[in-house]
Amino acid sequence: MTEVTRTEESTPLKIRAFEELSDLLRARFTTNEILRQQHANTIAWATNQPPEAVAYPENEDEVVAIVRICSAAGLPIIPFGTGSSFEGQTNAPFGGVSIDTSRMKRIIAVHDDDMDCVVEPGVTRKELNEYLRDKGLFFPIDPGADASIGGMVATRASGTNAVRYGTMRESVLSLRVVLPNSDVVRTGSRAKKSSAGFDLTRLFVGSEGILGVVTEITLKLHGIAQAISAGICPFPTVKAACDAAIMTIQSGIPIARIELMDEMQIKACNIYSKLNLPEQPMLFVEFQGTENGVIEQAELFGEIVTEVGGGPFEWATAAEDRSRLWVARHDAFWACNTLRPGAKTVATDVCVPLSRLAECVEATQRDIRETGLIATIAGHVGDGNFHVVPLVDMDNPAEIEAIEGFLHRLVERALLMEGTCSGEHGIGQMKRKYMRAEHGDAAIRLMHALKAAVDPQSIMNPGKLLPPL
Helix, strand or coil, X not given: CCCCCCCCCCCHHHHHHHHHHHHHHHHHEECCHHHHHHCCCCCCCCCCCCCCEEECCCCHHHHHHHHHHHHHHCCCEEEECCCCCCCXXXXXXXXXXXXXXXXXXXXXXXXXXXXXXXXXXCCEHHHHHHHHHHHCEECCCCCCCCCEHHHHHHHCCCCCCHHHHCCHHHHEEEEEEXXXXXXXXXXXXXXXXXXXXXXXXXXXXXXXCCCCEEXXXXXXXXXXXXXXXXXXXXXXXXXXXXXXXXXHHHCCCCCCEEXXXXXXXXXXXXXXXXXCCCCCCEEEEEEEECHHHHHHHHHHHHHHHHHCCCCCCEEECCHHHHHHHHHHHHCHHHHHHHHCCCCEECCEEEECCHHHHHHHHHHHHHHHHHHCCCEEEEEEHHHCEEEEEEEECCCCHHHHHHHHHHHHHHHHHHHHCCCECCCCCCCCCCCHHXXXXXXXXXXXXHHHHHHHHHCCCCCECCXXXXXXX
């Protein structure tokens, strides 16, 4: 498929489209340079490539109208949630219009008995859980940032709870999506399962906005556990911590969260979150269930810790203590800046089969040392997913080249271990060069065929996810 090209020319079609969008949205359509820059990549190290305009719809009908106008003019469309993605998903390399869904905030319905809800894409995960709290329900996917539900659908987000509750793939029951020709499609129902035709929901979950704009999401919810306990446990090596995580999963302990931080990440969190943790590899864990069940799970985990030479294992049930620990974990990315003020954080992730996790993390640590990098490792190790955050001086070309080589080796290592180039950050611009190596030529041709069938003009978030044919 031939991608559209960027042009800053004010063609008659573009002028007409911008006039129509301005008439439709009034003050909710802008070409302000600062706002345009804020709607491109801002937190990763991809170059900031702003759209030519930003539109702020407030309902599905307005999204349909925006897409219809852009389609008629051949203008690229870039869906935008909160802008917290790491791989350049919100950049506009070919210009066009960013559709910011942050004003689509309705929680349309909560079906308590069925344990599901229907929301618009601009609702964030924290807003949803605040709304659900009094109903005894919660939405478990937590990618760290207070991401929008629409953005989480687009990147097939995951997070610390994935080991027990899965990812967005398991959590989305149905979607409403505006296609590039402005048709609206519903991809499923509220039924918990179906064998009626293609699984269109899964086609759009993880498609990073290259097939359409999500305007409504039906989500699976879960009951809040009777008892929750959290704990931390240091280990002599990263391998020992990974081995404990692997043994915990293989033992069938229904652990809710099991997170790794290496010694550099702990150092950063101590500074940023004002903690006093020992600077050595550490697991953060959480157990959920009945009061007796939580105690039993913690005791079984403690036995595994002792077996691999870790400890002491300390755990607490007080909500404020648990919250403090998990805030530190979710702030881990921002904490990295304390290790090298002024440097750029380069967040990336890979995921490997659980049996290869310790090997992959150890090899990555060796690579960090041999390359001479300052970098942290943290991860959702219960499902084989870990993050690496090197810090780079963007004014040092040699250092940039060294980190590019390191990131390439990291992906190669994961693929050789039958893993994936991204467990949860997605592909965007930065990792699409690895898609062919991971999936093969035939799969890439199939993905292009699906894209061409849905979006023949290639106007929907072009330059993302798929490598050129």
